[in-house]
Amino acid sequence: MNNLYKISTGELKTSTILPIDTIPDGWALKVTSTSGVWNTSTLDYDPVTEVRSIPKSAFYKRMSCATRLDIKIASKTDIAIENLLEYIAGFESIDLDDEELIGGLDYLVAEGVITAEKKAEVIA
Numbered sequence: 079m080n081n082l083y084k085i086s087t088g089e090l091k092t093s094t095i096l097p098i099d100t101i102p103d104g105w106a107l108k109v110t111s112t113s114g115v116w117n118t119s120t121l122d123y124d125p126v127t128e129v130r131s132i133p134k135s136a137f138y139k140r141m142s143c144a145t146r147l148d149i150k151i152a153s154k155t156d157i158a159i160e161n162l163l164e165y166i167a168g169f170e171s172i173d174l175d176d177e178e179l180i181g182g183l184d185y186l187v188a189e190g191v192i193t194a195e196k197k198a199e200v201i202a
Contacts, residue, residue, distance in 0.1 A: 081116070088118030130174040136146045137172040140200045145192060152191045159186065174201045 080098050082091045085106050092098075103106055113166070114123035139147060153159040162182035166172065172179065183197045192200075 079110050081110055081121075082106075083108065083116075083118075083121060088121055090116040090118075131171045132174065133171050134166065134169060137166075137174075137200070141192075141196070145196060149186065152186075152189065156189065158182075159189070159191070162186070163164055 079093055079095060081093045082098055082101065082105055083089060084091065084144075085104055098107055100147065108120055108121055110178065114125045116122075118126045121145070141149075147178050149163070159182075165178060166184065180201065183192070183200065185193045187194050187197050
């Protein structure tokens with residue numbers, strides 16, 4: 079891949095498999111073999127991280143009715159658990175790698191509401 083970028087800022091002007099014959103003043107050419115998101119600091123492509131996301135309904139189906147009820151009951155007396163449920167309610171789909179979600183699930187494990195095994199199943 080031929081990448082034409084501005085020397086002073088690293089801004090990518092164009093990326094093409096075609097040869098670049100003329101390089102304007104203040105610009106440079108870098109040949110790379112990867113694609114992704116252009117990084118102006120490294121002057122290379124960063125890999126695109128795939129988001130592991132599922133519909134909220136599928137997320138809840140990973141738990142039994144009893145587990146969901148245990149969480150709901152615990153939320154009545156624990157504001158952190160209530161906050162977690164409100165956080166989840168704000169999404170149509172659930173990012174299984176979301177740090178706040180994982181922290182909330184860790185809290186549920188620490189409080190004995192769910193097991194570590196159940197947490198692993200939910201975010202698998």
